[in-house]
Structure formats: structure tokens, C-alpha cells
Amino acid sequence: MTRPAVRMCARCQRTTDEPVLVHEVHAATGPGFNVYACPDCVEHYPPLTNALELLDTARRRSRLTLHVLKVNAEGTVTEDRGEVEILAGGRTDPVPFTSAYPPCNCPRCKTPR
Template sequence: MSDRFSHDRGPCDAATDTTSPESAGPAAARRPVRMCVRCHSVTDTPTVVYEVHQSSGSGFNVYACEACAPFFPPPADVLTVLPDSRRTGGDR
């Protein structure tokens, strides 16, 4: 019995394709693509400008393109925001 559909490629076949750049190794991996929070353009060179921390779930990062990143202040270190007494275990 011949497989008359062997030349057709469906979406499942594309995921298992061994000739794609993703399967060629880490050097050929796809670069991250994110949307800039300021100009709303899609960039392949995103810069983290803010980290959102949540107590009810996982947090997320906010990205900007290289042109807009200088307009944001550097991300604050979470440990420097807390008073000294909280970092050492006091005031509980």
C-alpha cells in the first residue's frame, strides 16, 4: 500500500522536523522576541526594564527595545528596598 499523502506536511510534522534551526543546537536557537512597553514595537533585542513580583503567583518581566531602555530607571534590588531590620530578621 502506498502512502499517497507522504509529500504533504501538516502542523504536527513541522514540530518534529529535524532540519529546522531549533533542532540544530543551541548556536542556531531562535532569539527571544518581545514587545517594547514604551513604543509597542516588536524587538528581537529586548532589555528587562522592570520585574513584577507577585505573592499570588509567578511574576513577570517588562521589556523595552534598545532605543527606549534608557528612558527607564535601573531595576531596584528587592533586598535594598526592605529596611535593615527586615533583612536581618527583626520586626516579625
């Protein structure tokens, strides 16, 4: 004969012989634990998510927005060249050499393409 599982409800703190798993607590340095609720309190918890499903979702690409200004020697803005958005996490085309984005004198910009 098997003994029924008896757990304490995390919401109302009453023991129940019909526990429902509502949350899994994962620990980086040791075993985690499970959180249970009684059938009356289970509606107050969000649906249980699988941690492995979270890893499979498409990663969001990092985004960096730069506002490009031309400044004279005194620090006064002489020209507003707008915004440049850079997406990370994948191959991107190099910034075009136009009047809006002139190359600087760094080794990266001096290399022929």
C-alpha cells in the same frame, strides 16, 4: 541553532529581537512577569532594582512626637510643657521623673525603678 528572544517594548509597543529587562513585576499569589523595552526606549526607565537589596537597608525608626499641655478642669490650657519625642523600634531610656514629666498614677509609673 537558537532562536533569538523576541519581545514587545512596553513603551513603543514594537517588537524587538534585542529586549532589555526594565522591570520585574512580583505577585503575591502567583508568578510575576517581566517588562521589556527596546534599546531605543530603555533610557526612559529607571535602573532595575533588586527587591532583596531593599530588604537589607537599615530600617528607619518610627517616631512619635507628643505635645504636652497641662489643662485645668474647665479644659483651659494652663501650661505648655513642650514636645516629647519617642523613638520606637529599639531600646529607649525611660522618661525621667522630673517636674517637666511627672509620673501619673498608672501601674507602670508606680513601679519602683
